[in-house]
Amino acid sequence: MCLRVLELMPPTTRLKLLDIGCGEGKDAVFFARNGYDVTAFDISDAGIEKTKHLADNAGIQVKVFKADILDYRLDTNFDILFSSGVLHYVKPQLREEIFSNYKQFTNPNGLHIFNVFVNKPFIDPPPEKEPTACKWVSGELFTHYHDWLIQECSEVIFDCDSSGILHQHAMNKMIAQKCQCKRTQK
Numbered sequence: 001m002c003l004r005v006l007e008l009m010p011p012t013t014r015l016k017l018l019d020i021g022c023g024e025g026k027d028a029v030f031f032a033r034n035g036y037d038v039t040a041f042d043i044s045d046a047g048i049e050k051t052k053h054l055a056d057n058a059g060i061q062v063k064v065f066k067a068d069i070l071d072y073r074l075d076t077n078f079d080i081l082f083s084s085g086v087l088h089y090v091k092p093q094l095r096e097e098i099f100s101n102y103k104q105f106t107n108p109n110g111l112h113i114f115n116v117f118v119n120k121p122f123i124d125p126p127p128e129k130e131p132t133a134c135k136w137v138s139g140e141l142f143t144h145y146h147d148w149l150i151q152e153c154s155e156v157i158f159d160c161d162s163s164g165i166l167h168q169h170a171m172n173k174m175i176a177q178k179c180q181c182k183r184t185q186k
């Protein structure tokens with residue numbers, strides 16, 4: 001997903017990128033090293049500190065702060081919104097409002113590059129329980145972007161042994177672009 005950002009929107013100008021739920025900062029630092037103007041947030045203090053260390057060690061700047069995705073809303077524009085492995089923490093009843101906010105504060109031709117864990121009836125629930133997480137319905141993410149150009153969307157099933165017990169996840173991946181409306185009113 002990171003490489004696709006570079007291919008689709010290379011930083012020929014200083015593009016503003018937000019990493020939503022940056023974790024330990026590997027993707028945020030990757031983008032900053034490649035010339036993007038990166039802002040990143042996460043709910044975890046440890047994640048924020050690790051992101052800062054990673055950026056310092058790489059000698060680059062990432063604007064990192066602590067925020068809860070459920071409360072935080074954009075009030076300034078970005079060119080690129082990126083999020084990996086995080087959006088299942090957005091409660092279903094908040095999704096429409098949060099994604100409307102993200103779309104509103106994206107510059108024309110800007111990109112959203114997101115993945116979400118989805119439920120599939122043939123995949124068992126993961127062994128580790130996450131009470132604050134709520135998987136998406138397969139295809140649900142794309143419905144929030146019916147008015148944008150969906151550059152790419154896919155569903156992948158992959159193995160995971162994060163808890164020491166081999167299991168599977170299903171994930172929807174999407175790259176959507178905010179295209180300007182060319183229609184003129186008569």
Ligand SMILES: C[S@@+](CC[C@H](N)C(=O)[O-])C[C@H]1O[C@@H](n2cnc3c(N)ncnc32)[C@H](O)[C@@H]1O
Nearest residue numbers: 021022023042043044067068069084085086089
């Ligand atoms: C699977 S990790 C993914 C981290 C990173 N995006 C990556 O790909 O390495 C999930 C991240 O979501 C963060 N997270 C969980 N709940 C959150 C919330 N309510 N608001 C913001 N971040 C949250 C966790 O702290 C963790 O860093």
